[in-house]
Amino acid sequence: MVIVGAGNAAMCAALSAREQGASVTVLERAPENQKGGNSAFTGAAFRVAYNGVADLLEVVPDLTTAEQENSDFGEYTQSQYFDDLARLSQYRMDAELGEILVSDSLDTLVWMRRYGVRFVPIYGRQAFKVDGRFHFWGGLTVEVSGGGRGLVDSLHAAAGRQGIEILYGARAISLVMDGQTTTGVKVIKDGHFLTLEADAVILASGGFHANAEWRARYLGENWDLAKVRGSRFNTGDGIRMALDVGAQPYGHWSGCHAVAYDRNAPEFGELDLLGQQKNGFPFGIMVNARGERFFDEGADFRNYTYSKLGKAILEQPGGIAWQVFDQRVAHLLSDEYRIRQITRVEAATLEELAAKLEDVDSTGFLRTVAHFNASVRDTVAFNPNVKDGRSTDGLETPKSNWANPLDTPPFIAFGVACGITFTFGGLRIDSDSRVLTPEGDLIRNLYAAGELVGGLYYVSYPGGAGLMSGSVFGRRAGAHAARGC
Ligand SMILES: Cc1cc2nc3c(=O)[nH]c(=O)nc-3n(C[C@H](O)[C@H](O)[C@H](O)COP(=O)(O)OP(=O)(O)OC[C@H]3O[C@@H](n4cnc5c(N)ncnc54)[C@H](O)[C@@H]3O)c2cc1C
Incomplete structure (x- = not known):
């Protein structure tokens, strides 16, 4: 065999x-x-x-x-x-x-x-x-x-x-x-x-996540630009071999698992460089190049939302985003936020941070944070272990759980892009x-x-x-x- x-x-x-x-x-x-x-x-x-x-x-x-x-x-x-x-x-x-x-x-x-x-x-x-x-x-x-x-x-x-x-x-x-x-x-x-x-x-x-041509062909526009999190050898060979002898294509061919991933990570995964994914987003906010939020960071536990976040980031202007946290929640971030090869900025004030967020409109960012902070339902207690219902009120893009105002410096932010995991x-x-x-x-x-x-x-x-x-x-x-x- x-x-x-x-x-x-x-x-x-x-x-x-x-x-x-x-x-x-x-x-x-x-x-x-x-x-x-x-x-x-x-x-x-x-x-x-x-x-x-x-x-x-x-x-x-x-x-x-x-x-x-x-x-x-x-x-x-x-x-x-x-x-x-x-x-x-x-x-x-x-x-x-x-x-x-x-x-x-x-x-x-x-x-x-x-x-x-x-x-x-x-x-x-x-x-x-x-x-x-x-x-x-x-x-x-x-x-x-x-x-x-x-x-x-x-x-x-x-x-x-x-x-x-x-x-x-x-x-x-x-x-x-x-x-x-x-x-x-x-x-x-x-x-x-x-x-x-x-x-x-x-x-x-x-x-076929490591096959840029198939990514563009089946996943769609700009997917050839995604970074590959894992093996460079999975280029769809087995699928092609089977289709060539009459197998049925099946499942979600334009779908994939893709996450928030360091925007300066190498093009392919490297076994000695793990931890480029950034999955702590439920505890902060994410903004795009316009400084706007685009994803309900607290829709569910991250295990149930992280795999579609890469696509959401790829669809943003320039295909990038920043994840922003403050000291209320920094201790909840896992080790992937503490590796050396990371796109990270830190600032004592939100204004200072805005200036450090490369490719992001500062005015838009400060406006977003002001609206976000004002919308948090702080009568509900924060609890990271359950979907705590501590949500925002009245925002076009809500945060459904774990919403905290960004108000405890120093503020930290991480530059991310789309990292594809598998198809x-x-x-x-x-x-x-x-x-x-x-x-x-x-x-x-x-x-x-x-x-x-x-x-x-x-x-x-x-x-x-x-x-x-x-x-x-x-x-x-x-x-x-x-x-x-
Ligand atoms: C960074 C990262 C973290 C992940 N974390 C988890 C996790 O914690 N839990 C989880 O369930 N899933 C996780 N996944 C998803 C998981 O990796 C896959 O679902 C799973 O490993 C797929 O296993 P597989 O054996 O099908 O493929 P693979 O493990 O990718 O094996 C495919 C094999 O085929 C070989 N190959 C390819 N083409 C050919 C060819 N033409 N001839 C001969 N050999 C060939 C490759 O070299 C490789 O050995 C993660 C993925 C990544 C990238």
Whole structure:
């Protein structure tokens, strides 16, 4: 069996296929030191359904008694998870795929743990301490120790132990077919073309976020200007290979996950330079070049709004914005606001700050802040752990929660642009991850998992579902393909 890609979805597919006795070759386009695609860039947060701490203990068995006493993990039920996926997709999600993602999620993490992936609670990013206890919020509770690299290293180490072969610098370019049956893959490696025969091929080579031409073609005007947060190797190869043999394009092809990202960040993600995203916007305000607000920063927990913010920024004049905070909330900003490679200004007064906001109309900015400050409903208490309802009153662009007047210097501001994370459009699969044609027929022996699967996310996306879906459908693909081999 051949698996195209060596990120999370691919490696889960490989381990699952091997478990069923298949002999597996993994093709990784990247050199070894850049292996693992977008998965290696992640914070490795997994969105998993759980009914309280007893379920969590199956995934995080080394949770100490003290941690359990000091933390309110709450619950994130299967129906909450399904509802979040459905709501954020504006009820367009493929319900069958969504149901599988949700119902397999806990069991799949327990399975990954058996292969040495170590999960821990996300204390740093998904919990605030209130009255001495950590309260988790946003439906996102566990991450992999060591982040994305920890995840990829654990999966690759497990693959090594299981005798799974990985070819680096090996780019799959097309599928070999016998009629409607997949029989192999053509590959370019070290300047040579190879043909690998295979009983089954699993495509897990990510979406097309790193392909500027496809971005302009499918996402629209100026998307070729977006900065790429993650891997430079996800250029849509697997999607193209499958479409070339008759697969159905599926999902939200003009949609993607894109966030607020440092405006001076490099064009592609670099594994040694993480933290360029800027997700603390619910606690401040954002202004565009006219000095105007353009986004309800407090519409929901950031996990539910951050993935559409990149698009909103790209649509602003010049494709830039500034996030502005004061000392009431500066302590709530996470480490991504404290890295060295950052576009940051600070000032003792709002007037001084206005002059430092590059490309922003100062008068417009000061007017916006004055109106904003006057509109805050300060009779409602500020509480970052819940949607506190502390909103603005009467603004054209409201701030629905966590509104605080900007009045406590020094003021700090961060220059951001659009950083694309991954694309939503892809291939159509069935419940066993088999690739389908527009007629609903199977392309025999062809499977797909991970980012290149369409139909799960439309418009927006709940953080942590990407890795989880790669694991769930990768595991299913591997098991099913191996049984057929
Ligand atoms: C900065 C960042 C942070 C993120 N944080 C999270 C998070 O915390 N939680 C979460 O759920 N999601 C997160 N995501 C999204 C997440 O990365 C993806 O949903 C997930 O990693 C996709 O996994 P995948 O295995 O499908 O693709 P990838 O991990 O991207 O793997 C694709 C693989 O295919 C290889 N490849 C591409 N083309 C070819 C070819 N022609 N031949 C051979 N190999 C090829 C690539 O090199 C790579 O190895 C984040 C993304 C980024 C960029």
